Amino acid sequence: MQLSTFFDIxxxxxxxxxxxxxxxxxxxxxxxxxxxxxxxxxxxxxxxKGKKYFVKTYxxxxxxxxxEEICARLESLGLFKTEVLEEADVVILNxxxxxxxxxxKVFGYLGRCKHLKREKPELIIGLCGCMxxxxxxxxxxxxxxxxxxxxFGTHNINDLQKLVLEVRNRKKxxxxxxxxxxxxxxxxxxxxxxxxxxWVNIMYGCxxxxxxxxxxxxxxxxxxxxxxxxxxxxEDLVKNGxxxxxxxxxxxxxxxxxxxxxxxxxxxQKISDTKIxxxxxxxxxxxxxxxxxxxxxxxxxxxxxxxxxxxxxxxxDILRKMxxxxxxxxYLSLFNKIxxxxxxxxxxxDIIVGFPNESDEDFKETLDVVNTCxxxxxxxxxxxxxxxxxxxxxxxxxxxxVKEERLQELNKVVNEYSKQANLKYVGKVVPVLIEGVxxxxxxxxxxxxxxxxxxNVVASKETIGKIINVKITEAKSFSLDGEEC
Ligand code: 5AD
Ligand code: SF4
Numbered sequence: 001m002q003l004s005t006f007f008d009i010x011x012x013x014x015x016x017x018x019x020x021x022x023x024x025x026x027x028x029x030x031x032x033x034x035x036x037x038x039x040x041x042x043x044x045x046x047x048x049k050g051k052k053y054f055v056k057t058y059x060x061x062x063x064x065x066x067x068e069e070i071c072a073r074l075e076s077l078g079l080f081k082t083e084v085l086e087e088a089d090v091v092i093l094n095x096x097x098x099x100x101x102x103x104x105k106v107f108g109y110l111g112r113c114k115h116l117k118r119e120k121p122e123l124i125i126g127l128c129g130c131m132x133x134x135x136x137x138x139x140x141x142x143x144x145x146x147x148x149x150x151x152f153g154t155h156n157i158n159d160l161q162k163l164v165l166e167v168r169n170r171k172k173x174x175x176x177x178x179x180x181x182x183x184x185x186x187x188x189x190x191x192x193x194x195x196x197x198x199w200v201n202i203m204y205g206c207x208x209x210x211x212x213x214x215x216x217x218x219x220x221x222x223x224x225x226x227x228x229x230x231x232x233x234x235e236d237l238v239k240n241g242x243x244x245x246x247x248x249x250x251x252x253x254x255x256x257x258x259x260x261x262x263x264x265x266x267x268x269q270k271i272s273d274t275k276i277x278x279x280x281x282x283x284x285x286x287x288x289x290x291x292x293x294x295x296x297x298x299x300x301x302x303x304x305x306x307x308x309x310x311x312x313x314x315x316x317d318i319l320r321k322m323x324x325x326x327x328x329x330x331y332l333s334l335f336n337k338i339x340x341x342x343x344x345x346x347x348x349x350d351i352i353v354g355f356p357n358e359s360d361e362d363f364k365e366t367l368d369v370v371n372t373c374x375x376x377x378x379x380x381x382x383x384x385x386x387x388x389x390x391x392x393x394x395x396x397x398x399x400x401x402v403k404e405e406r407l408q409e410l411n412k413v414v415n416e417y418s419k420q421a422n423l424k425y426v427g428k429v430v431p432v433l434i435e436g437v438x439x440x441x442x443x444x445x446x447x448x449x450x451x452x453x454x455x456n457v458v459a460s461k462e463t464i465g466k467i468i469n470v471k472i473t474e475a476k477s478f479s480l481d482g483e484e485c
Pocket of ligand 1: 098099212213214310312350351352381382383384385386
């Protein structure tokens with residue numbers, strides 16, 4: 001062994017590597033150009049070849065897609081995936097920071113990993129994703145969870161192979177979290193979970209800074225991918241037989257605002273021209289939703305008539321405090337326009353109850369909008385203060401029990417409208433993309449309508465991967481039953 005290498009190793013053993021998150025830095029937005037980096041990587045290492053990895057992903061679709069990158073990167077080192085935690089040699093927790101309960105789940109799961117490490121001291125434990133971008137989380141892990149080996153953030157998943165390979169050379173926790181605005185990487189490897197439908201990132205980060213939301217801090221500045229790279233990815237998916245793409249971004253209709261020559265509506269048109277059978281996109285913000293977008297969705301059959309349009313609150317006063325940039329009336333007018341122009345459209349939403357000092361009157365306004373819009377479905381949440389966000393500094397006079405009552409009341413109304421929306425399908429024949437064998441009943445298959453309704457279908461397994469006509473026979477609160485026709 002060369003002397004310098006020997007000393008390098010000694011040094012590595014003794015020095016804890018630290019690139020810590022910093023929320024103040026993460027809040028900054030500059031005019032600096034976004035670096036576009038075209039990766040050209042090769043990993044050739046025998047160290048972990050044949051070992052098993054386990055990835056647990058929490059949170060949104062963006063995280064699920066990041067999970068696909070994590071899997072591909074570990075497989076590039078010759079590891080195999082296992083669905084059983086106890087079998088793993090490498091465990092990665094891909095985390096979400098949007099609400100406190102996501103934190104609690106991760107720390108609960110870390111407890112299981114700790115036990116496992118006692119039995120298997122060679123086990124490598126990594127934590128990444130949005131929680132890794134939070135100062136308080138990294139601090140807690142450094143102080144109370146010394147068995148964690150690596151922490152890396154949302155900006156450097158591409159460091160994963162290097163970090164995992166280096167674990168054996170270190171004794172201490174390796175923290176590699178960057179709080180800068182972020183880059184755009186191309187040629188990212190993905191181990192896609194499905195060969196029927198695929199996630200495609202069209203942009204990263206968010207500049208909206210809604211006052212309750214941690215995402216602009218954990219995911220960096222809004223950065224759009226170049227349309228040429230997105231189209232190439234979709235064309236490759238078409239060549240490989242994919243039936244559906246879901247375009248991902250925190251705020252997809254702001255796509256292109258940071259580029260010179262393209263808007264979301266023109267990107268949608270280009271993707272529609274690839275002839276992929278089904279196109280979806282999440283998430284839309286009411287602020288950037290243009291008439292051009294509505295027109296493009298309405299006129300192209302392969303853009304699905306399904307829009308997730310977060311309301312957050314029905315009170316204009318709360319919306320202003322949330323920094324949402326629209327009023328109740330503006331939301332309703334956009335909602336009505338979409339319903340009028342896109343035939344058969346399904347609209348779903350997100351609603352937060354209990355934003356600091358939300359009054360009974362404010363909450364009634366939320367119920368009022370729900371009763372007016374009769375959403376196909378809604379994801380409802382109790383407001384959760386996130387350290388570092390402006391809303392977390394507001395002194396809140398409303399008790400948790402009041403917030404819980406409001407959530408229950410809201411859910412009752414929301415579920416009733418979901419059921420009613422589903423009931424409208426009974427007796428109709430609708431196209432369904434069949435994705436696999438039904439979880440509840442192995443004799444059936446399951447898939448989704450163009451409007452994103454889950455259907456369990458009496459049909460042969462040959463239909464998997466195809467869009468078939470299904471007659472709806474029964475409506476439940478959260479799914480439909482049907483048969484091929
Ligand atoms: N508390 C509760 N819900 C939140 N969301 C975002 N931040 C918070 C928070 N601090 C919800 C919003 C968003 C969805 C993804 O999560 O409704 O649309
Ligand atoms: Fe969060 Fe608002 Fe950005 Fe959505 S638009 S990610 S709610 S800051």
